[in-house]
Amino acid sequence: MPKLPDLEAMAIFAKVVELKSFSAAADELALSKATVSKAVTRLEARLGARLFNRTSRRLALTEAGLRLAGPAAQLLNDGEAAEDAILAQSAQPRGLVRLASPMSFGLLEVAPLLPDFLAAHPDVSVDLHMSDEAIDLIGMGFDMALRIAALPDSSLVARRIGPVPRHVVASPAYLAARGRPTHPAHLAEHACLGYAYLPTPETWRFVNAAGEEASVRPVGPLRANNAEALLPALEAGLGLALQPDFIVGDALAAGRLEAVLADWSPPPVALHLVMPPGGPRPARVEVLARFLVERLSARCAGRGAASTGPAG
The missing domain is CATH 3.40.190.10 (Periplasmic binding protein-like II)
Structure with missing residues (x-):
């Protein structure tokens, strides 16, 4: 009678591929790194093919590993889905x-x-x-x-x-030194601090209550891929930024920042x-x-x- 496939080793292999790390897979599966490594080695021995090229800094799939990665991931997903279907019927969330x-x-x-x-x-x-x-x-x-x-x-x-809600904000010191913009076009004359994941980071768009639209291409000394990282520069008076209320609400309430362009709104999010x-x-x-x-x-x-x- 032929042996059953080593489903556990394939699932562990799929998790290593997903996380690109033996250590990360071990942590997520609550196993030791040695157990994860032995499972992959066992699978390689069973298949007669090396699945990873491993160095101290890099983990890369071999040709055989690439062929197995998709089916192994599907096997893992199917197993998790089967468990989820049973657990979904449980009255006690776990x-x-x-x-x-x-x-x-x-x-x-x-x-x-x-x-x-x-x-x-x-x-x-x-x-x-x-x-x-x-x-x-x-x-x-x-x-x-x-x-x-x-x-x-x-x-x-x-x-x-x-x-x-989102606001264009700046520190009182910045506004005292550079003036307070009253129209989006005025932002072209200001230092604008940019957030990389705005819907349109290269263009700030606005609309007023009358339906008039305006846009500006912001230019400034700092851009970040996290909006909160702009706060120190804002409070230091280095420029203006378009920020969500949950990040700048406390600074606005405390007077460390002020909102401008009160008659204009960015597209709602x-x-x-x-x-x-x-x-x-x-x-x-x-x-x-x-x-x-x-x-x-x-x-x-x-x-x-x-x-x-x-x-x-």
Whole structure:
């Protein structure tokens, strides 16, 4: 009778390929690095082919590894989906939820909420991945993501949580020295600090209550791939920036920054919870989704009520 395939070794191999690291795969699977390495070695011996070229700094798939990577990933996904289908029927949420969030929003708004959630659901754990880059939920195996955007049509299931006001802000010292812009065109004469992941980072667009549109190409001494990283330069008086309220709200309230262009608004963006299509979803995913929507909806409503005038 032929031996069954070494499904465990293939699943471990797929996790190493996904995370591009034996150590990271060991951490995620709660195994020792030696166990992960032995499983891959066992699979290589069974197949009679080397799957990785390994050096102290680099891990690369061989030709055989490339051929096996797709089927092994599908095997792992099918196994996880089968487990999820059973766990979804459990009344008690349990297991890991992988959640992606923008970096600053995750630090300032999401992380402070998680202790309450974890205390209420002790059998659920959360893997919070924070990055301002757009995450491929399906390709990277995430259960859900929080996104701040004007979402285009996509294959993802999205739920709008609430608006995210944005303001053009600068320090009082900067405005005293350089003047206060009253029209978006005036920004061409100012030092503008840029955020790389704006919907249109090379062009700031605005509209007023009459429907008049204006745009400007910002130029300035600093650009960053995280909006919060611009705060020190803003408060030091080095320029203006287009910033979300959850980052600059405290500085505005304290008078360290001031909002300008009160009669103009950038295109509206909102906070969304997005998930891959399909179902039923595991109970652990559903309870976290409901928790985040409830708590963050209240936060968005509070910020919207506290915002004075149009965002801009």
